[in-house]
Amino acid sequence: MRINTIFSVTVMPKVYAFGNKGDLVSRSKKDLQQFKEKTLGSILIMGRKTYESMGSKDLPGRKSIVVSSKSEINSLDKALEEAKRIGSDNNTCFVIGGVSLISEGMKRNLFNDIYLTMFLGSQYVAYDVAFGREFLDYLESGYEPMHKDADLSNSEERTINGIEGEGSVNYLHFSKKVTLSSSS
Numbered sequence: 725m726r727i728n729t730i731f732s733v734t735v736m737p738k739v740y741a742f743g744n745k746g747d748l749v750s751r752s753k754k755d756l757q758q759f760k761e762k763t764l765g766s767i768l769i770m771g772r773k774t775y776e777s778m779g780s781k782d783l784p785g786r787k788s789i790v791v792s793s794k795s796e797i798n799s800l801d802k803a804l805e806e807a808k809r810i811g812s813d814n815n816t817c818f819v820i821g822g823v824s825l826i827s828e829g830m831k832r833n834l835f836n837d838i839y840l841t842m843f844l845g846s847q848y849v850a851y852d853v854a855f856g857r858e859f860l861d862y863l864e865s866g867y868e869p870m871h872k873d874a875d876l877s878n879s880e881e882r883t884i885n886g887i888e889g890e891g892s893v894n895y896l897h898f899s900k901k902v903t904l905s906s907s908s
């Protein structure tokens with residue numbers, strides 16, 4: 725099974741804001757569209773709080789596997805086993821949050837593809853869950869950029885902490901680095 729992740733961060737001076745009070749920090753139409761296009765037909769693996777942030781129900785066309793210390797699926801590995809057991813038409817699952825499950829997957833180099841939306845250029849952002857700098861280290865060591873749909877000069881409508889405005893949004897795609905084993 726292909727294991728991917730898809731998520732967004734809002735870039736701050738020292739952190740990458742991920743969530744605020746049970747909601748996303750930032751959103752854009754294109755980001756939400758991309759999430760739908762990429763994940764339709766796949767299994768979504770998520771932490772309990774992310775599941776609650778979606779109203780504790782599956783998104784249409786996608787099955788959810790929820791990780792909680794209070795359930796049988798109490799680790800990322802158990803969730804991945806469950807995803808393989810139930811299967812999906814496209815043989816793909818996405819870890820969609822939160823920070824600890826995505827960080828674990830990145831650190832262990834489990835992901836085939838990483839779809840990362842970066843909201844840039846915001847002044848002050850309210851958040852209660854964020855990645856630290858180590859998140860870029862995991863990206864750099866295990867993954868390589870495939871392409872970039874938007875460049876820094878592109879500005880589009882977006883909402884940060886519920887406030888609508890214009891700003892740069894980068895849609896990035898990384899794939900696992902291919903390591904060639906030496907044959908001689």
Ligand SMILES: NC(=O)c1ccc[n+]([C@@H]2O[C@H](COP(=O)([O-])OP(=O)(O)OC[C@H]3O[C@@H](n4cnc5c(N)ncnc54)[C@H](OP(=O)(O)O)[C@@H]3O)[C@@H](O)[C@H]2O)c1
Binds near residue numbers: 742748749774798
């Ligand atoms: N920016 C984005 O792309 C994005 C995507 C998704 C969600 N979000 C936002 O992020 C926030 C939620 O994320 P979060 O990081 O705070 O929480 P989360 O990871 O979704 O949920 C945390 C809970 O999940 C369970 N859990 C997670 N990892 C586990 C593990 N390895 N083993 C056992 N249990 C585990 C635990 O549940 P128990 O307490 O039940 O044991 C833990 O308290 C919300 O604000 C949501 O809107 C943002």
